[in-house]
Amino acid sequence: MPVLVQPNRAPRRRVKICGLKTPEDIAVVARSGAVYAGLVFFPKSPRNIDIPTARALALEAPVGLAKVALLVNPDDALLDAVTAEVPLDMLQLHGSETPERLSEIRARTGLPVMKALGVADAGDLSAIADYEEVADQLLIDAKPPKEAPLPGGNGLSFDWRLLEGRAWKRPWMLAGGLTPENVAEAIRLTGAQQVDVSSGVESAPGVKDPDRILAFVQSALAV
Numbered sequence: 755m756p757v758l759v760q761p762n763r764a765p766r767r768r769v770k771i772c773g774l775k776t777p778e779d780i781a782v783v784a785r786s787g788a789v790y791a792g793l794v795f796f797p798k799s800p801r802n803i804d805i806p807t808a809r810a811l812a813l814e815a816p817v818g819l820a821k822v823a824l825l826v827n828p829d830d831a832l833l834d835a836v837t838a839e840v841p842l843d844m845l846q847l848h849g850s851e852t853p854e855r856l857s858e859i860r861a862r863t864g865l866p867v868m869k870a871l872g873v874a875d876a877g878d879l880s881a882i883a884d885y886e887e888v889a890d891q892l893l894i895d896a897k898p899p900k901e902a903p904l905p906g907g908n909g910l911s912f913d914w915r916l917l918e919g920r921a922w923k924r925p926w927m928l929a930g931g932l933t934p935e936n937v938a939e940a941i942r943l944t945g946a947q948q949v950d951v952s953s954g955v956e957s958a959p960g961v962k963d964p965d966r967i968l969a970f971v972q973s974a975l976a977v
């Protein structure tokens with residue numbers, strides 16, 4: 755009898771590719787072995803898409819590719835509009851949402867929430883404890899500089915040694931300036947089992963590069 759499932763051979767590490775805008779992006783991400791596809795709802799971003807486009811992309815995604823909506827301080831109207839139209843598996847909250855607001859969003863949408871937290875130095879790590887009880891996952895990203903136009907997606911990294919040996923209460927994802935060239939080192943230093951990338955797999959802002967997506971996932975899963 756053929757063996758259809760080989761759980762012991764499935765990589766434990768999970769990769770998210772964020773800022774997908776076209777059916778071709780979805781196809782290459784699905785083929786790459788990544789398990790999360792990020793859809794950005796933030797007008798200032800070069801990766802922003804409207805709700806009908808997001809719906810079409812989400813419907814293209816094969817079973818097994820989780821659709822993650824990236825939102826920045828969304829109000830209830832935006833949450834309702836996005837979740838009514840787009841079949842989603844998780845929300846990524848990349849603004850200054852408080853733990854209380856996170857709980858509200860979780861209850862309102864019925865979706866798991868991943869809270870992005872920016873890190874520049876050791877002092878920023880104290881915020882992790884504030885969210886560990888309410889977030890389903892944490893996303894640890896580089897803190898954007900004050901003048902940065904975006905709260906994330908800037909291709910900036912932080913000192914990964916700050917996370918070395920840390921005990922985590924929640925599943926978490928490492929982000930910020932990851933590339934096919936540096937992701938393996940980032941994983942080794944931080945012990946991250948999940949990694950997220952946007953600008954590091956682009957040929958221009960908002961334009962995904964299939965070869966870089968494939969190289970990124972291959973490097974991340976090979977560690």
Ligand SMILES: O=C(O)c1ccccc1N[C@@H]1O[C@H](COP(=O)(O)O)[C@@H](O)[C@H]1O
Nearest residue numbers: 772799906907909929930931951952953
């Ligand atoms: O990708 C964006 O345009 C974006 C906009 C607003 C908030 C977050 C955004 N992206 C997220 O930022 C991190 C790091 O991205 P990068 O790899 O350094 O470009 C990642 O979690 C993206 O999902």
